[in-house]
Amino acid sequence: MLSVSRLSAERADRPLFTNLSFALNAGQCLHLRGANGAGKTSLLKMLAGLSTAQDGEITWQGKALAAWGDDYYAALHYLGHKDGLKDLLSPLTNLRLTASLSGQVLSEAAALKTLTQVGLIRQCDLAVRSLSQGQKKRAALARLLAISRPLWLLDEPFVGLDQAAQNQLGEWIAQHASSGGLVILTSHQALPKAIQNITELELTMSSAA
Numbered sequence: 001m002l003s004v005s006r007l008s009a010e011r012a013d014r015p016l017f018t019n020l021s022f023a024l025n026a027g028q029c030l031h032l033r034g035a036n037g038a039g040k041t042s043l044l045k046m047l048a049g050l051s052t053a054q055d056g057e058i059t060w061q062g063k064a065l066a067a068w069g070d071d072y073y074a075a076l077h078y079l080g081h082k083d084g085l086k087d088l089l090s091p092l093t094n095l096r097l098t099a100s101l102s103g104q105v106l107s108e109a110a111a112l113k114t115l116t117q118v119g120l121i122r123q124c125d126l127a128v129r130s131l132s133q134g135q136k137k138r139a140a141l142a143r144l145l146a147i148s149r150p151l152w153l154l155d156e157p158f159v160g161l162d163q164a165a166q167n168q169l170g171e172w173i174a175q176h177a178s179s180g181g182l183v184i185l186t187s188h189q190a191l192p193k194a195i196q197n198i199t200e201l202e203l204t205m206s207s208a209a
């Protein structure tokens, strides 16, 4: 479903990885590992179609990302280091706005249900800028639950979450995979127990080459 073939990338004239190849099918999770600066975020951005590699190809459902164009974005959620929320808007408005930007109508009742799931119902009408870091992360995670997309690309998704929220996110990731979704994540933290079947890929120049 998602295939990476002989991908090579460099940043500031320094090779990050070369000839990196792997494939993920529906229901699989991949944990990208590696030291600081190994290229995990860079690779996630390439997988999200936000940047391009020096060489090699990424395909989704057998078609190169370049050929998908903007249609590819409808297949994925990318949660990067920035939460992608509008600071002056509430979690409720942010969520409904994101849904509407992706062509979906998310009713207020459905959005409130999701915000209850992520533990933000009491903060649903507050401006995002007044939320704590962990609450902002929860507001960003609400998108995963409210807007159905098969491919989740999650960069350090557990950072800033308390233990209960980390466990809950672990369950959502496991459920997403068991219902046929794909998840690629980075994490320097131990993964919650709910994520049982996860493949690991260590990014190092020697292992990727």
Ligand SMILES: Nc1ncnc2c1ncn2[C@@H]1O[C@H](COP(=O)(O)OP(=O)(O)OP(=O)(O)O)[C@@H](O)[C@H]1O
Residues within 6 Å of the ligand: 011, 012, 016, 034, 035, 036, 037, 038, 039, 040, 041, 042, 043
């Ligand atoms: N836009 C850029 N311009 C120049 N160098 C960059 C750019 N983006 C990333 N890099 C460099 O590429 C390397 C890999 O960065 P990246 O963020 O992908 O690493 P990472 O494995 O995610 O690290 P961490 O574990 O610290 O989050 C780093 O040396 C970084 O300085």
